[in-house]
Amino acid sequence: QNGVLDVQRSQLDGLPFEVVPFSQASGEQQEFIRQHLGTLVGSQDHPFALLNTGWLQEGLLIRIAKEQRLDKPIQVVFDHSEASNSYTAQPRLLVQVEHHGEAVLIEQHLAQPGNTEIFTNTVTEVFMAEGAKLTHYQLNLEPENVLHVGNVQVSLAAHAQYESHQFSLAGKL
Numbered sequence: 001q002n003g004v005l006d007v008q009r010s011q012l013d014g015l016p017f018e019v020v021p022f023s024q025a026s027g028e029q030q031e032f033i034r035q036h037l038g039t040l041v042g043s044q045d046h047p048f049a050l051l052n053t054g055w056l057q058e059g060l061l062i063r064i065a066k067e068q069r070l071d072k073p074i075q076v077v078f079d080h081s082e083a084s085n086s087y088t089a090q091p092r093l094l095v096q097v098e099h100h101g102e103a104v105l106i107e108q109h110l111a112q113p114g115n116t117e118i119f120t121n122t123v124t125e126v127f128m129a130e131g132a133k134l135t136h137y138q139l140n141l142e143p144e145n146v147l148h149v150g151n152v153q154v155s156l157a158a159h160a161q162y163e164s165h166q167f168s169l170a171g172k173l
Contacts, residue, residue, distance in 0.1 A: 016070060017103070018063035022094075029061055037094055040125045040153035049151045052090045052123040059092030064101035064132075073104035073137075080111035080118050080146065087116075093124040097132035097160075104135045113143040122150045128160035140168040147172050 020026075022033055037059070041049035062074060078091050097103060111118060120142070128134060142148055154162045 017065065017068065017074065018061065019074070020061050022059045022061060022092075025061060029063075032063075032096065033059075033061060033094060036096075036125065036127055037092075038125075040155060041123060041151060046151055046153075048121050048149045049123045049153075052092060052121050052151070055088070055090040056092055057090070059094060062093065062095045062105070064097045064103045064134075066098040066129075067100045068098075069102040070104070073106050075106045075108065078107070078109045078120065078122065080109075080120065080142065085116060087118060089118065089120040091120065091122045093122075095124065095126040095134070097126070097128045097134050099129040100131040101129070102133040104137070106137045106139065108139045109142050109148060111142045111146050114145055116145060118142075118146045120146060120148050122148070124150075124152045126152065126154040126162065128154065128156050128162060130157040131159045132157070133161045133163075135163045136165070138164070138166045140166075141170060143170050144172050146170075 020029060025033060038053050041053070060076065064070065076093065080089060093107070095105065107124065109120065126134060136152070138150065140148055152164065156162060
C-alpha cells in the first residue's frame with residue numbers, strides 16, 4: 001500500500017514458495033539479499049534504480065525452490081489508491097528461481113484518479129538458475145496522476161528462460 005507492504009491485505013502464509021519482506025527475512029534469506037540486491041542495477045547506467053536503492057526501506061523476496069513448478073501465478077499488487085498527499089514510492093522485488101523451477105509472476109500497479117501526484121519507481125531484479133523458467137507480466141493500470149518508472153534486470157544461467165509481457169494502459173509516464 002503506497003509503497004509499503006500491507007501485511008493485513010497480503011496472503012503470505014501457506015504458499016508453495018518463499019515470499020518474505022526484507023525486514024522479516026531469515027539469516028539465510030538476509031545473506032541472499034545482501035549478496036544479490038543491487039548487483040544487476042548498481043551502475044550509473046540505471047539512475048532511477050540507484051534512486052530506488054538509495055531510498056530503499058523495504059522490499060519483497062520471492063524464491064521458487066529447486067525443481068518446483070507452480071501451477072498458479074504469483075500476484076504482487078502495488079496499490080497507490082489511498083494517498084491523501086503527493087508522494088514517491090520506491091517498491092523493490094528480488095526474485096530467485098532455483099534450478100529447473102517454474103513460475104508465472106504477475107506484477108500489477110494500481111491507483112485511483114485524484115489530485116495527488118504520485119511518482120513510483122519500481123525495481124525488479126530476477127536471478128534464474130540453470131533450466132529455470134519465469135513468465136513475468138507487468139500490468140500498469142495507474143491513472144494520469146501517476147508517473148511510473150520501472151526497471152527489470154534479469155540474470156540467466158544456462159538454459160534458463162525469461163519471458164516478459166508489459167502492459168501500460170494509463171498513467172502520465
